[in-house]
Amino acid sequence: MRNSLARQTAAALAFLAVAGNAMLAPIPAQAAGHYKHFKTAIYIPVNVTQSLVDPQVFEHQFARAMSQVPFDKVYIEGYRDNHFASDAEIEAVKRQFQAKxxxxxxxVTLAAGGFNGQFMTFDYESSRDRDTCKRAMALMARHFDHVILDDFTFYTSKSDADIKAKGKRTWTDYRLATMRKVSKDLIIDPARAVNKNVKIVIKYPNWYEHFEGLGFDLAQQPEMFDGIYAGTETRDPVITDQLLQQYESYNIIRYYETLRKDGKNGGGWVDTYSIRYVDRYAEQLWDTMLAKAPEITLFNWHPAAQDTPAEAGARPWAGQDTSFNWDRIVADWKAANPDAAVPPGWGLAAGAALKQIDAVLDQLGKPTGIPTYRPANSSSAEDFLPNYLGNVGIPIALTARFPQDAQTILLTQASAADPDILDKVKRQLEAGKAVFVTSGFVKATQDPKRKDRGFQDLVEVYATGNQVLLNDYYNGYGAGNGASLRDDPKVAPRDVLFPELHYFTNDAWPIIRGVAGARGFPVLLMNRYSKGVLYILSIPSNIGDLYSMPPGVMNSVKTYLMADTPVRIEAPAGVSLFTYDNGAYVIQSFRDTPTTVKVVKHAVDGKARPAAETVPGASRDTVSDVVIPPHSFRVYKG
Structure with a gap:
C-alpha cells in the first residue's frame, strides 16, 4: 500500500513537472472573495495534501468543493501526528491552488497521535519531539509566509522526564512556563530562521476554561504570535464529552478579540464532527459570523470535497419553514445539477449556511452585550457559565479586560482571579454603576483573613457552604408580597440545588427568591453601596439547571441585569439574543419546536440611568410577541 502511494505520488510529480508553467500559471485571486463580509477557507490535513498531488484527484475534488461551498483560501498542512509531507508534495499542491x-x-498540527481518540501532544522534555517540532515549523516556513497552528499546541505528557522537570511546581505552572519557551524556541524562532517574513497564527480551541492547565497561555502567548484564531466548533451539546453550549460559537470570538492589544482575532473554525442533525452545523457557522469574524475555516477538505453525502439526521422540524431548510436546499441543488452522479455533501450545507448569513450581516453593527470579566488564565467551578447565560437570552460580551467604562457589568467566579477585583468593584459602585456578581464570586472573595475582610466589606453576605433544594420562585421589589414565577400555578417546578447565601434582612434585599418547604433563599439579592447598586445572582450548583427553572426566573433577572439595554427578550431556555450598536438585534432559537418570544424594548434617550435609580418594569417599555421557528434565527432592525 505504501509503495503504491509512493509510485502514484512520484508519477503525479513527474506529470506536474512536464506540464510546465502553462498549466500552472497563476490566475489573479478575486479581490472581494465569494462573500461580502468574510473570507472562507478550508483546512487540508497532511494526508489529504499528499493525495491532492495527483492532478486528477485535485481537479475532481476541487470542482466538487467549489461547486458546493465557494471558498477563497486553503490552509495546506505539512505535518501532523509524526507524519510529514515532502517539500515537493507541498509545493505541487500549493501551485495547483494558486493556478485556480x-x-x-x-x-501544522504539533501533535504526536493519541490513544483511541485521547489526544497525545509532544513531550517537550524529549529531544526527539523538540527536534520534530522545529523541523515541522521550518518545513512550513519554507513554503508559506502565513502559517496557522491547529489546536494541539498544548502539553499533556507526564513522562518521567516531565515529572522530574516539574519538580515542586504545579502542573499548571510547569506547563505554562514550558509552553512559553516552546512558543519562542521551537515554533517561532525556527520558522523565522528559514523565512523572516513568516507570520505565525496560533489557533486556540473551544475549551478555553481549562487552557492554563495544559499550557495554553492567554496572558502572554497572544502577543508572542503574529495572530490568534478561534475554534468555534461547539458541535452537539448533549452527546459530546465537553457539552459545549451553542452560544459559545459566538461568545468565544468576542472573548478572543480582547486578548491582543490590537483587538484582532483572525477568524472562527468549525468542523463536521459529533453532529446529530445538519442544522447544528449551520448554527455554528451562523453564530461565528454573527460575532463578525473576518474569516471562517472549514475543517476539513474531505467533507467539503469528497463524494460522501451529508447526513441530515433526525429532524422532527424538517417540514417546517426553518432558517436552514435542508430539504429545500437539496431540492434546489438537484434541480440545478440534474446530471450529478453523487448526492450533495457537507460542502453544500456549509455553502448554504454561509450564503444565508452573509446576506444579513450588513444590517448588523458592532456586537454588544453585558460586559463579563474573565481574566486571562482564570478557571473556576462556574465552568463556561457565560455560554449558559447566553443560551437563556442574555447577550454576553466576554472580556479579558476589566470593563470599567460600562454602566453594568457581570462578574463570575473566574473574575476573582484578578487580585485587585474588589477595589475595582468599589470604584464602579462609587461611580454610580451597577455590578452583578455570582454566588461563586462571593465564595471566592469572602476570605476572612484579608485585612479588608474581602467581599463582606461590600455587603455582609457569605456562602455558608450548605446547599438547598429549591422548587418554587417568587419576585418582588421591596417589602411585601411577591409574584409567583411558576409556569403553571398548580404545578411546582422541579427541584434545583443552589448554594446557600447568608445575608441580613433589610440590609440586602432578595428581589427574586427561591422557596423550599417553609424557608426562602435569595436567587437575586440587591444592596446599595455608595452611589451604585450591587446585585448577587445565585447560580445553581449544576449550572445546566439554569435551563430547568421556570423561564420566569431568568426573565425576571433580565429586568435588572438588562435595565439599561435597548431590548431584551423573555423566552424559555434555548433562545439567544444578539445585540448590536446600531440598534439591530438577532433572536435565534436552538429549540426543536416553534417558540413564542416576548420582545421588550426600552425607550432610549441617550443617557444611561444611574444604577441606584433603576426600577424594572418602566411604563415606557413596549412589548411585542414574535414566533421563532425551530433552529432558526430572525434579524430585526432597532
Missing part, C-alpha cells in the same frame, strides 16, 4: 486563484497558507 485560491489564496494559500500553511498549516
Amino acid at each position: 486563484g485560491i489564496e494559500v497558507a500553511g498549516g
